[in-house]
Amino acid sequence: MQIAMTVNGEQVTRDAEPRVLLVHFIREVLGLTGTHTGCDTSNCGVCVVLMDGKPVKSCTVLAAMAAGHDVRTVEGLAKNGTLDPVQQGFMEEHGLQCGFCTPGMMLTARALLDSNPHPDDHQIREAISGQICRCTGYATIVRSVHWAANHAAEEVPG
Amino acid sequence: MTTLDEPPVPAGPVDERERNPAAAAEDRPIGFGRLQRKEDPRFVRGKGHYLDDITLPGMLHGAVLRSPVAHARLVSIDTTAAAAHPKVRAVITGKDLEPLNLAWAPTLSADVQAVLATDKVRFQGQEVAFVVAEDRYAARDALELIKVEYDVLPPVMDARKALDPGMPVIRDDLEGRTDNHIFDWEAGDSAATDAVFARADVVVSQDVVYPRVHPAPMETCGAIADYDPIDGKLTLYETTQAPHAHRTLYALVAGIPEHKIRVISPDIGGGFGNKVGIYPGYVCAVVGSIVTGKPVKWVEDRSENLMSTSFARDYLMRGEVAATSDGRILAVRTTVIADHGAFNATAQPTKYPAGFFHIFTGSYDLEAAHCKVTGVYTNKAPGGVAYACSFRVTEAVYLVERMVDVLAQKLAMDPAELRLKNFIRPEQFPYQNKTGWEYDSGEYETAMRLSMKIAGYDELRREQADKRARGELMGIGVSFFTETVGAGPRRHMDIVGLGMADGAEVRVHPTGKAVVRLSVQSQGQGHETTFAQIVAEELGIPPESIEVVHGDTDQTPFGLGTYGSRSTPVSGGAVALASRKVRDKARMIASVMLEARPDDLEWEKGRWFVRGDPEQGKTISEIALGAHGTLELPEGVDGNLDAEVTYDPPNLTFPFGAYICVVDIDPGTGVVKVRRFIAVDDCGTRINPMIIEGQVHGGLTDGVGMALMEFIGFDEDGNCLGGSFMDYLIPTSMEVPDWETGYTVTPSPHHPIGAKGIGESATVGSPPAIVNAIVDALQPMGVVHVDMPCTPARVWAAMQGRAQPPV
Known part of the structure; x- marks a missing residue:
């Protein structure tokens, strides 16, 4: 399916399976590997990103659920260098x-x-x-x- | 006690942000002192390169099918449906590995371990089959399509019963094996110890369990194998703490010539011992790459990590102490059942199947000591040495420090006073203990008194008395540890025959910038910073002008790796000595440049100058250019400014520390709150106080975890009860206090820079302080001991005088 969202201020649209987790979408589809995975059970939080300004564990969010939202990863923390x-x-x-x-x-x-x-x-x-x-x-x-x-x-x- | 640019014993809590006074004028340290880490700029930008961040062209993904049961005969494996999955490229079973002689692989303890099971499965989570597919989701899907028939056998889950007659024999793969016994090992003098016990005024004894725990680094283990069939070269990216040892082991196991193997250990997301061993998944990735002709990535998930990779501890100990009635400790003896799981896969020097457990004599001047350790097989995951334990020093320190408190309780003595009365005195160093160690240096009383001063010990005892009068449960726990770290020496210490010495290479480029190449690999300890600081201290080149290269066997000299707090004691020694060789060579070259005899030159940091004429001198930069230039060099001096050293330490180093923990226990629930924790550490010469403090903080948090919540348990059917972070609990920011640290400096007399190592001190020293505090709080109820983890249920049961329930 086509999934569109804003990541670090940029509009992205990519094709991904409906079951793909947001963390895998960020890491493997968008190639932003600063977000990590650590536990698979939403306990460890190494996958935390901001969705509409709020921290979410991106292993607990399907990429499809983030469609239309504003996602910020570690790569988006620095601004203009x-x-x-x-x-x-x-x-x-x-x-x-x-x-x-x-x-x-x-x-x-x-x-x-x-x-x-x-x-x-x-x-x-x-x-x-x-x-x-x-x-x-x-x-x-x-x-x-x-x-x-x-x-x-x-x-x-x- | 001497100091190196450090104050003597500080009077109170130390502000670790103090800069090295020698460098204060320049507002940054040239050598030792607080320095921001060189590795941080990439990490804070999300630009670290961890294993799972690496994607190679055409890369495939592997997944491991694991046994759902602890003990069973394999009847059949049907991979037909999995192999037919459109995205699957290969399905590998133990039967496929047998012709390659890879179904079994040697462990680090002269045993063998199944790579993929062929005859039986021997623990829940054991590797049964390996799927290679186009993406990680498809690989997981295909696991579901493999059908395995198991003939379930009764498992052996209680190590105390493993040697009982009639128990199932777990390792019937081993020729002639009729029981679950692995080894018996003793240290000390049994007869002499028994004689001291026979005449002692007071003897106390206590059963003490150090439960099975897991290092659980935030990054799980994984590998990417990339085999090039044309030139026969295997490039193996691995989460490994010991890349060079792995290269040699792969050569021995897989039959690939060692010069055709390159192990790359990228940024490691925490190790703590978990990433020392070679796991079946790595070997499967190699086979997968050879079979498919593509790079194969395998990264375990958290449950696989907790259920199948190196656990730690699992020592069932009985401790006994003999003392005089006025509190002079005479002897300690212990017997241990060591649960090694289904395969003996601990990483230990060959001579020491129980690691360095024989440091259980602690920090005390004893007349005699004896230990006997019996290793057994059970139907649990293999491993045993991991989680920042310095080769079983953790278990040893926990035992002796718990036993000293049991004695204090029996004698109604203050536990700090009892320790002060029995410490090895400064003038006794180097101290020969009763089990064969030579302690290098120590100022134990100084550290203990500093810890008590920071804690406000007497005031705490008054507060406790007031609270006890009101029925509140407050405990003060003391522990004092001595570690033995930095293995070798190589004549005594090896890993599968490889002597534990480390190489290091220092090269100064023509423009005076330097590169240092290390065999050890950082998992977060900040090697890129501290090793640059060692070179800086020795040569006067600023740390930012020194590149640290590590984690790639094609680019670095041979060495045994990072574990047992050995990086600074061993590789740190190698780097310091290589730097000194560079300095000596620089003197020869400077003598030509200055037209002076080498003997007439004096060194100040970064510069050789003519004695009596300080204006006449050459900086290391100028000398480097001279070395690489057209200068006519003396006979025997090459045209470079490079040196390589393999450092074989003459002895281990013996860091120590005094810890005090204050706990409050809720009398209604048994919940333990660690209110304060005071840690005074002595790791000898301090390279970067900021990093040292960080190492201590992390270890103290491990201690809270092990003492209060971390536990890999099993039910009687062999199901692992700690197989996810929902069950295997790790301290969060809410369970730990704001740490209070202090330090003393007692350099190691035999180490080139006097450094002793700090990586595991706090993990070793903190659990007994916490448990001692808990028992101290519960003393009025007659409690003598609570086994870890001290969960609310267990503490509550102890308060009620009931047997403590399993976790």
Whole structure:
């Protein structure tokens, strides 16, 4: 079937089986491999993307269900070569190690900051609580999001 | 204790963001110090290259059919319908592999493991058939079309009963096998230990289980095999922590000449030991590529990962401690049943079937010690060494630290005081323990007291007393660990006969930029940063001017890989020594350029200069250009600035740490909340404090997982009860506190830069602190021990004085 959606600001139309998951559509049909898969049961959240600005686990969404919606992946975080403060924050505060959960964590952080520009520790922890990181122990992710909140206006050259 | 650009013992919690003071003037460190990671820019952009991100032209997709039962005879496999699927290119069974001599493959422990089952299946999830199709959905569809008839046999699920007479023999494939016994292994002096126990004032004993858990990296395991039939070359992309060892093993197993095998390990989404072994799926991908003439990708799903790849632990231990009535620990002894699953596939040095478990003597000065470990087969997945355990140091530390607390409870002594009374003292190092280890260096009391200071230990005990008076359940747990990491030395340590030494190569280009080539592979530890920092420290070349090449056997020197916290102790030593060879060579070249004798030159970071005339000097960049230029070089000096070293460590390194955990337990539900966790680590010389802190945080989170929730359990029919993330629980941001870390620095005296390794310290040290805290909270109810994972149901049962239910 033909599936049309907006991905990172661009209108895309592709042919895919009705059963194809959004994560596989993004990775294999569109070739955007920054979104990962980790568990198949919607528990780990390494596949998180933003759909109409809200974090969704893209292994739990059929590509067909995303038709007509606005999808944003990690590749759409930087704008015109300028890193999002969230991306910069993760580098500054060592919010990543192996990098596998990082795209999903950063997108959730972006959605959180869009609705709550200065979250406290608990609000950050709650926001990322549906996603697993096996490397960092989360404290540095919390610091990374604070860094982004504190540098919201900064233009960081990419 | 000496320090290297580090403060002495810090007075309180350390701000890890402190920069190296030596580099503060330049606002960035040249060598050691906090430095942002070189690998991060690609990861934050979603531009990492993980295995499943790789697509080769014409690539096909593989999927594995797995056994639904734990123990059964294979009656028949009918692949007709699957083979007829329009998108299927090949269906492979064990019978197809037999003529290729690939139905069975050697394990890392001198056993064999079925690649695809031919006679029986021996655990739920075992590999039975492999489908190659045009896309991953079609490959999965075709699995459904394979018909397998099983004649189900009774499984052996309880390791304690595995050796009972009349139990089914799991490994009847092995000639003459009549039971499920794998090995007996002992360390220490049994008679001497028994004699100490016989005269001791106090003896305590406790059964302690370290349950089966799983490393569960966020990226599952996978491979892409690309066999070129024209030049006979196999390129194998793999999620492997040990690319060079894999290359040699494939040569031995598959009969492909080793120079025709290239193993590429791309970015790895976490390993923790899970990605050390060679799994049947990898071998199937190779066969699939040879059969179809196309590249074949196989990536397991999460259930396959949890149910079939290397688990960890599964040690059923009985610990005993002998002591004087005033709290002097005299001896420790233990007997262990080690559940190795259906195939003995642990990755261990040959001499040590129980790994380094004989470090169970801990951080204490003992008169005697003895352990006996018995390995058995069960109808569970194979593996056994994984999940950041430093070759069973995890089990050893958990046992001794739990037992010290059992003793403290018996003697009504404070657990911190009991430890302080028994530590090996600084002047006793190098310390020869009673099971054969030589501990390199330690300042245990300093670390313990720093941890207590950060925690506010006395204040915590007062708070606990107040809360106890009000009926609230607050616990304070202490653990102190000593690890033994950084294997070799090669004369004692090997993996299937390959000595555990590591090569490294440093090349300085004509313009003074450098490349360092490593045999080890990062799974998130930041090798591209820390190894550049080691070269920077030794040669004065800024880290951003140093390229780190790893994860490709065609481009890097041989070495055994990243596990057992060995990258920094072994490859770090290799890189430091290779850099020093470069520096020595630079001195010879500089002497020509400066028209001075080499002996008259002095080194400051990045530059050789004439002693007494500092203006007369040459930077490493200038020397590199000289080396590659037209300069007439001294006899025996080649026209380059390169060096290669294979480092065989003279001994292991012994990182240590003092951990304190504070828990609150809900008296109405048994739910444990880790309120605070204080970790003081000593990994010797610190290369990048930011990365060290990250390694510690991750390990502490592993500890919370294992202590409170992670568990690969089985029912009596052999069904795996931890086969998805719905059942195998991993801590989220809500279950862990904001970690409090501190450090001391006691360099390893035998290591080129004094570094000891940090990757597994916190995973090893934290579970006993958490369980000790839980038992401490429940002491007023007479609780002496709770087995992990301390789920609400088990804690609740312990509170009621009932047997703890299975998870």
